Amino acid sequence: MLNIRMEQERLKRGWKQDQVASRIGVSRSAYSNYENGNRKPDIEMVKEIAQLYEVTVDYLVGNDQAVAPEKTIIVHDPKLRAFFEQVMLSPIRQREELMRFWRFMREDSQDSEK
Structure with a gap:
């Protein structure tokens, strides 16, 4: 579920894998492996990804009860x-x-x- 949510969040923002990889400090191939499910990021990296996408770690790993509150405003700047x-x-x-x-x-x- 983590890899699926990562891809959904990236696509929702119109970002490319290399843009995300650069923001979280990994190579594009490493990030691609995360999204493809070939590798699993460690918990610190999952936290970093959740922070970038402004979602909770619970949401990223598939806990649908942990979706961000309705009134969340996403600020990219x-x-x-x-x-x-x-x-x-x-x-x-x-x-x-x-x-x-x-x-x-x-x-x-x-x-x-x-």
């Missing part, structure tokens, strides 16, 4: 993803302040468009 991760780890007071600032910025930009 690494800098933006890192920003959102930091926001989610911030204290609630800081997040509320950031939301107030964002609303202010949106209102300001809408006013300048008029």
